[in-house]
Amino acid sequence: MSTFTTNPVSLHTLLQRCEQGDIKLPDFQRNWVWDEYRIRSLIASLSQAFPVGALMTLKSSGKTFTPRSIQGAPAIADATTESELLLDGQQRMTSLYQALIRQAPIEKINVFYYFNIEKSLDDSVDREDAIEPFPSDRVLRTNFGKDVVLDLSTPEKEYENLRFPLNKIFDHESWQEGFWDYWEDNKPKRQVLKSFREKIVDSFRRYQVPVISLDKSTTNEAVCLVFEKVNTGGKALDAFELITAMFAGKGFKLREDWAQRAAALKKFRALEKIAPTDFLQGIALLYSKAQRDAAAGSEDRRPPVSATRNALLALPVEAYQAHADRLQLGFERAAKFLHTQRIYRSFDLPYQSQIVPLAAILASLGDRWEHEQPKQHVRTWYWCGVFGELYGSAAESRFAKDLVEVLAWIEGGLEPSTLKDTSVRASRIRELRSRGSAAYKGVNALLMKSGATDFRSGQDYDHAVFFDESVDIHHIFPRDWCEQQLLPANLFDSIVNKTPLSAKTNRTLGGVAPSKYLHRLETAKPPVDPGNLDAYLRSHAIEPDRLRADDFHGFFAARLDGLLDLIDNATKRPALRDVPPPADAAAAIHPEATPPLDPEDEAEAGAENAALADDAALLSEVR
Structure with a gap:
């Protein structure tokens, strides 16, 4: 249970409290990031007495959260131990403190702000255009710093050019005395300053900010929730x-x-x-x-x-x-x-x-x-989570x-809910096309785990081979060939038509019919023995005869059944083997009528293949 109060507090009082360390930031607050445009826009709104939103503070003894001072506050602010923590309003208060109170250039952008007095009194001029930034030496130059456009480096030059420094807004009297002395015999100029004070300066001096103050009974959970709700424009609090x-x-x-x-x-x-x-x-x-x-x-x-x-x-x-x-x-x-x-x-x-x-x-x-x-139980649980697709939300x-x-299951108890909740359908495996899918990645891993060997080298995809040979998932019936046969993308881009292969083997396969690339492998230097090649194909749950006959639909049905066998063995759950669509119906679908290729499929593969060369160099660190 927590309570809060809402009170208007003068802007000047709030900024003074920031300087004294009576208002600080909780350490979880991110850094001040506002740019020159947003600061100038905020100042323009205040000068016109527009509302700029409420602040929210938390009364804290400092025992729960470590406080830190507003950026730019003097060192003495750090010494204050009893502070209110600013939960909402850091960007606004830091920007205003730096622009209106701090007697130094605004950090990050390294400028001082000035009101162009004449422009600020002209209602036809946008108020933001009346607020001018000057570099830290207060001299505006052009031509790569060679020519001086406007010099405000002394108070007298400020008076002469009718430029009012914003960091004197709450100490207007001292600046005004100097202005009157400078323009002692010029009543029109003195009247201009009087009008400026009434229209602009007094807006700041009278400005009240609504402050919602949470008391010390507010829980940490509530602080976190409140912080995120009121900071909707920023990154969520971690x-x-x-x-x-x-x-x-x-x-x-x-x-x-x-x-x-x-x-x-x-x-x-x-x-x-x-x-x-x-x-x-x-x-x-x-x-x-x-x-x-x-x-x-x-x-x-x-x-x-x-x-x-x-x-x-x-x-x-x-x-x-x-x-x-x-x-x-x-x-x-x-x-x-x-x-x-x-x-x-x-x-x-x-x-x-x-x-x-x-x-x-x-x-x-x-x-x-x-x-x-325990290892067997954990393996079963893990693959049920993957193929049950139970960790998505x-x-x-x-x-x-x-x-x-x-x-508890390892100790002899009942099966976990994750096992009971797992249900794998053949139709779901058939439709997997996105590399971001958990089940898609799971099939790829299971193939390697079950002993899939490279078509060309016959190597098992252990840790060393995986990185040294740049193993990734590739089409079995190449995409170019499938498109020439007018096969639908929702079939040939399915995980059923993909398998892990080394980069060199995939280049050897090219975009030709499987019968041609198998012949290419068998006649290469060194050649792959046909009997060994058939064994390599079977290790990927591929029927060699279907591949040699370029029988896509026969291959697809048999491979889907083989992948389901792998999943059944991993999850200890029988998949629901619903009937696949008729081959003739699938073949009749023109690829232009099928869903487009998932962009994750090729974009992510390209990014990963580019990184695999670096992976091999890191291999020795992991071995």
């Missing part, structure tokens, strides 16, 4: 940043700790895209499960296992410290497990999110992971169920 700020208040440097762990984990190519929030979710799983296990004999309701955002925000620093090393080992074991499943790169991961419960499960198993029974709730249920 839970890691908020937790970093909370842990800093306890004296623990989470960002530095994570940087060291990330460097160790990202030596594994499959873990390249591990995010700090992934690691925190793993910590939340281990911590909440430990809490639940500790309450096993209690009459009270056992706490849930959770990896939701709220669970992350409720993590005590002690939980992180207690579980981080074990979880890091779990992630390393997860990478090694993925290698055994022929998943070597993060690009080839069916689901990035599934690594989180995988790492938590392996961390929880400890040395038991070396036994075959609302994954956090499945994380928790999987951790509890898979560990």
Whole structure:
């Protein structure tokens, strides 16, 4: 439960509090990023007494979040310990502080702002055009700095040219005295300044800003939610940043700790895209499960296992410290497990999110992971998650169920929900065309795992061959040939017509009929023995006779059945083998009437193939 108040506060008071350190930023706030145009637009709005939005602050003792001063504030601001934290309004308040209070050039853009007094009094001139930036020496030059256009480097030159410095807006009297002395005998000029003060200066001095102030009872979860709701124009707040700020208040440097762990984990190519929030979710799983296990004999309701955002925000620093090393080992074991499943790169991961419960499960198993029974259970669970396509959304709730249920299953309990929820249909496998699909990537990995060997070399796609030979997924019936035969793209671009091959082998195949490229392989130097070649094809679930006869539809039906056998074996679940469309009907579809090729298919493949040369150089680091 939290309470808040809403009060108007003068702009000058707010800016003074920023300078004194009475208003600071919570450490999770990102840096000030506004550009010259947005600052000038904000100042123009204030000068016309237009509303520029409310601020939101949090009353905090500094024990929950580590505060930092507004950018550009003097060092004395850092010494203030009792501050209100600015949740919404950082960009506006920092911009105004730098332009109106700070007696130095505005950082980043290195300018001073001036009001052109005459233009600001002319209603036909856009107010933004009356606000002029000058370089840090206050001299405007042209011709590569050779010619002076306007010099405002002294107060007297400001008076002479009727330019008012914005950082004197709240100290107008002292500047006005100098102006009157300078134009002592010129009443029209003095009247111009009087009009400027009434129209422009007084707008700033009277300006009130609505401030919503949250009290100290506001929870961390509410702070995070409120921050995201009111910062809709910026990037969503990452839970890691908020937790970093909370842990800093306890004296623990989470960002530095994570940087060291990330460097160790990202030596594994499959873990390249591990995010700090992934690691925190793993910590939340281990911590909440430990809490639940500790309450096993209690009459009270056992706490849930959770990896939701709220669970992350409720993590005590002690939980992180207690579980981080074990979880890091779990992630390393997860990478090694993925290698055994022929998943070597993060690009080839069916689901990035599934690594989180995988790492938590392996961390929880400890040395038991070396036994075959837990490995078999984890393999089955993993492939059910992939081919059941169960990690595409609302994954956090499945994380928790999987951790509890898979560990219980290994101990002799019931099958996990992920296994029960898995249902694979032949029609779904047939329609897979996007390289971004989890099941698409899963089929590719299963083929390599099941012993698929290269058509040309007969090599197994182990870790070394995969990178050294630039293995990727390619068409079996080449696209050029398929298009010449007027075959529909929704068939020839299906995963059923694709398989992992080395880059050199794919170039050898070219765009000709399979019968021709098989003959090319058998007559190459060195030649591939026809009997061996048939064995290589069968290792890819390909019927050699169908390929040699250029029988696309017969090949397609038989290969689909072979891929389903692989999936059945991996998931321990029989696929629903619905009847495929008649070959004649499929052949009658003109390719122009079929869906266009998924752009991810070729664009991503091109990007990855370009990177494979670098992959080979990194191989020695992973071995």
